[in-house]
Amino acid sequence: MSWLPAVRRRRRRQDPPAAGRLPPPRRRRRHVSAPGGGGAGHAGRARDPGPGGAGRRRCLAGQRRGRAGAAGAVSGAADPRRPSAGERRPAGRRARLSLPRSGVPARRPRRLSGARPGGRGAGGRAAPPRQRAGPGPAGAGAGLLAGSRPAGPGRAAGSARRPGRGRHGRPAAADGAAGQGRARPVTHLxxxxxxxxxxxxxxxxxxxxALxxxxxxxxxxxxxxxxxxxxxxxxxxxYGIASGKLRRYLSRENLVDVFRVxxxxxxAWRLLGRLRPDVVFSKGGFVSFPVVFAAWLRRVPVVAHESDLSPGLANRLALPFIRTLCVTFAETRAPRFRGRRLVTGTPLRPALLRGSRERGRALIGVAPGRPVLLVTGGSLGADAINRAVxxxxxALLEDFEVVHVCGAGKRAELSPAGYHQFEYVADDWGDLLAAADLVISRAGANTLFELLALGKPALLIPLSPRVSRGDQVExxxxxAxxxxARxxxxDDLxxxxxxxxxxxxxxxxxxxxERLAAFRPGDAVSAIVEALGAAAGR
Known part of the structure; x- marks a missing residue:
C-alpha cells in the first residue's frame, strides 16, 4: 500500500484550497512523473516524455514561474494560494510560491532557449528543438553543439566564445602540431x-x-x-644558481655536491615561483637538473633536448620530470621515458648556415686552389689532438693550409707558414667551416651535426671511454x-x-x-618552438 500517500498528495494538489487558508506546505520531492511534459504545481525536477525526449530530466521551476505570471496577467484573478493583506505565512518550511512580485517581471528561466522537445517556454509557448552540430545548411543555431549553452544577452545565437579566451577567462588553446596536445602562445620561456x-x-x-x-x-x-x-x-x-657536478667516479666532492644540488x-624553486614561466626548455648539463626538478614541483611543463645517442647523466635523472624529449637522431635511446618523444635534430645558428667560403679563405689569407684543413677539439679544446697535430x-703543411682551434689557454708558440691558431672562434666560425675542405674533430653531438648539415668530410677522434661515458664513441x-666520416x-692516435x-x-x-648531400637536417628550431607551445597548452 505504499502508493496511498502518493494518491493522497495528488488529490490535495488537484482540490482547490478552502477560502482564507493556505494549503499545507508540501515536502520537496526530487522527481515527479508528469504526463504530457509537466503541469502547473509541479515541484523540483520532472521527466519529460515528449516526442524524442522520453526519460530526460528537465528543470521546470523557472517555466512554472513564467506560466503563472502570464496566466495571472491574462485572467486578472488572484491566486488562492497567495496570502491576503494582513495574513502571515505559516511557520516552518517556506511555501513554494512562484508568482512574480507586483510590478517586477518574472525571472527569466535558465536554459529556456535550449528546452527539450515536448517542453514549454515562458508564457506557455513551445520551445524550439535543440540544434545539433553537423553537416547541413547554415541557419539560426546551426553552429551550436549538442548540449551547448544558449545565447545570452550580448551574444548572438550560434556564436562561439570570445576568441582567445577559454573557460574561467583563461587563454584558449589552439590545436598543436600533428594533433599532439593543444598548443597555445607561450608568453614566458x-x-x-x-x-x-x-x-x-x-x-x-x-x-x-622566441624573442x-x-x-x-x-x-x-x-x-x-x-x-x-x-x-x-x-x-x-x-640567473645563477648553485650547482654540483654529477660525477661517475668516487670522490669526496660528490658528498659536498649533493648539498649544492x-x-x-x-x-630554482623560489626563482620559478617569482618568474612564473609557461614552460621550461632544458639543454642538459649538470646545472639543468635542479631547474627541471623545481619546475616539476611547480607544475611547469619541461621540454628537454638530447643531442647524443644516449642521454647524459643529468638528462637521465631528469627524465621522470620531463614532458617532451627532443632528440637529434632517431636511434637515440631513452629507456623508461613515458612522455612525448620527438626527432628534431640539433638547433643550428643561422650564422652557421650563412657562412661564406670566400670570407673564410680571406680571413686566413690562403692562396687560391690550396685545400684547407680545419682542426677543432671542441669548446674546451683537446690536448691529445693538439699534440698529435x-x-x-x-707532413700536414705539405698538402693543406691548417686552421687549428686549440681551446682557451692552449695556444702554442708556433708560427710556421700555413698554420693558423685560434683559441676560440665565435662570429667567424661559420665562415671557417664553409672554407674547410676536410675537418679533424672530436665526435661531440653538436659538432658532428654541424659537420653533417654543412656536408663536410671529417676524421673523427672520439673522446676515450676511460675519461667519458662513451657517448662520443657511439x-x-x-x-662511420x-x-x-672516418x-x-x-688510443691509436x-x-x-x-x-x-x-x-x-x-x-x-x-x-x-655524395652521401652527405642526401642528409637532411630539418628545421630543429621551429620543431622545438612548436613543442614548447604544445607542452604549455596541455
Missing part, C-alpha cells in the same frame, strides 16, 4: 643548461626565435660565468656506419696514424660528399 658550451650554444637559436616571436625569455645557469659569457650578445636576463633545487705539422660509430681511436687516416679520407672525399 625559461631556458637552462650549462657546464660546457655544447649545453648552451644549441639553445641560443631557440631563444632568439622574435614576442616571448619573454630568461636563462638559468651556474655561477661559474661560462654560460653568462656565451649569452653576452643575447638580450635575456641571466639541493641548494640549487631550493633556489703539432707533431705532424711538417656518435662516431653511427657516422652511414659513410659520413674514425680514428684516441699518433702523428703517423693521423697523417695516414687523413690521406685515406682525402682520397674518399668525393664519395663522402
Amino acid at each position: 625559461v631556458c637552462t643548461g650549462g657546464g660546457t658550451a655544447g649545453h648552451v650554444i644549441p639553445a641560443i637559436p631557440v631563444m632568439q626565435r 622574435d616571436e614576442g616571448m619573454r625569455v630568461s636563462f638559468v645557469g651556474s655561477r661559474s660565468g661560462l654560460e653568462e659569457r656565451l649569452l653576452a650578445d643575447l638580450a635575456v636576463p641571466y 639541493l641548494a640549487g633545487v631550493w633556489q 703539432r707533431d705532424a705539422l711538417p 656518435n662516431a660509430e653511427l657516422a 656506419a652511414r659513410g659520413y 674514425v680514428l681511436s684516441e 699518433d702523428p703517423a696514424a693521423l697523417v695516414a687516416a687523413l690521406r685515406v679520407l682525402r682520397g674518399d672525399a668525393d664519395a663522402v660528399r
Whole structure:
C-alpha cells in the first residue's frame, strides 16, 4: 500500500484550497512523473516524455514561474494560494510560491532557449528543438553543439566564445602540431643548461626565435660565468644558481655536491615561483637538473633536448620530470621515458648556415686552389689532438693550409707558414667551416651535426671511454656506419696514424660528399618552438 500517500498528495494538489487558508506546505520531492511534459504545481525536477525526449530530466521551476505570471496577467484573478493583506505565512518550511512580485517581471528561466522537445517556454509557448552540430545548411543555431549553452544577452545565437579566451577567462588553446596536445602562445620561456658550451650554444637559436616571436625569455645557469659569457650578445636576463657536478667516479666532492644540488633545487624553486614561466626548455648539463626538478614541483611543463645517442647523466635523472624529449637522431635511446618523444635534430645558428667560403679563405689569407684543413677539439679544446697535430705539422703543411682551434689557454708558440691558431672562434666560425675542405674533430653531438648539415668530410677522434661515458664513441660509430666520416681511436692516435687516416679520407672525399648531400637536417628550431607551445597548452 505504499502508493496511498502518493494518491493522497495528488488529490490535495488537484482540490482547490478552502477560502482564507493556505494549503499545507508540501515536502520537496526530487522527481515527479508528469504526463504530457509537466503541469502547473509541479515541484523540483520532472521527466519529460515528449516526442524524442522520453526519460530526460528537465528543470521546470523557472517555466512554472513564467506560466503563472502570464496566466495571472491574462485572467486578472488572484491566486488562492497567495496570502491576503494582513495574513502571515505559516511557520516552518517556506511555501513554494512562484508568482512574480507586483510590478517586477518574472525571472527569466535558465536554459529556456535550449528546452527539450515536448517542453514549454515562458508564457506557455513551445520551445524550439535543440540544434545539433553537423553537416547541413547554415541557419539560426546551426553552429551550436549538442548540449551547448544558449545565447545570452550580448551574444548572438550560434556564436562561439570570445576568441582567445577559454573557460574561467583563461587563454584558449589552439590545436598543436600533428594533433599532439593543444598548443597555445607561450608568453614566458625559461631556458637552462650549462657546464660546457655544447649545453648552451644549441639553445641560443631557440631563444632568439622566441624573442622574435614576442616571448619573454630568461636563462638559468651556474655561477661559474661560462654560460653568462656565451649569452653576452643575447638580450635575456641571466640567473645563477648553485650547482654540483654529477660525477661517475668516487670522490669526496660528490658528498659536498649533493648539498649544492639541493641548494640549487631550493633556489630554482623560489626563482620559478617569482618568474612564473609557461614552460621550461632544458639543454642538459649538470646545472639543468635542479631547474627541471623545481619546475616539476611547480607544475611547469619541461621540454628537454638530447643531442647524443644516449642521454647524459643529468638528462637521465631528469627524465621522470620531463614532458617532451627532443632528440637529434632517431636511434637515440631513452629507456623508461613515458612522455612525448620527438626527432628534431640539433638547433643550428643561422650564422652557421650563412657562412661564406670566400670570407673564410680571406680571413686566413690562403692562396687560391690550396685545400684547407680545419682542426677543432671542441669548446674546451683537446690536448691529445693538439699534440698529435703539432707533431705532424711538417707532413700536414705539405698538402693543406691548417686552421687549428686549440681551446682557451692552449695556444702554442708556433708560427710556421700555413698554420693558423685560434683559441676560440665565435662570429667567424661559420665562415671557417664553409672554407674547410676536410675537418679533424672530436665526435661531440653538436659538432658532428654541424659537420653533417654543412656536408663536410671529417676524421673523427672520439673522446676515450676511460675519461667519458662513451657517448662520443657511439656518435662516431653511427657516422662511420652511414659513410659520413672516418674514425680514428684516441688510443691509436699518433702523428703517423693521423697523417695516414687523413690521406685515406682525402682520397674518399668525393664519395663522402655524395652521401652527405642526401642528409637532411630539418628545421630543429621551429620543431622545438612548436613543442614548447604544445607542452604549455596541455
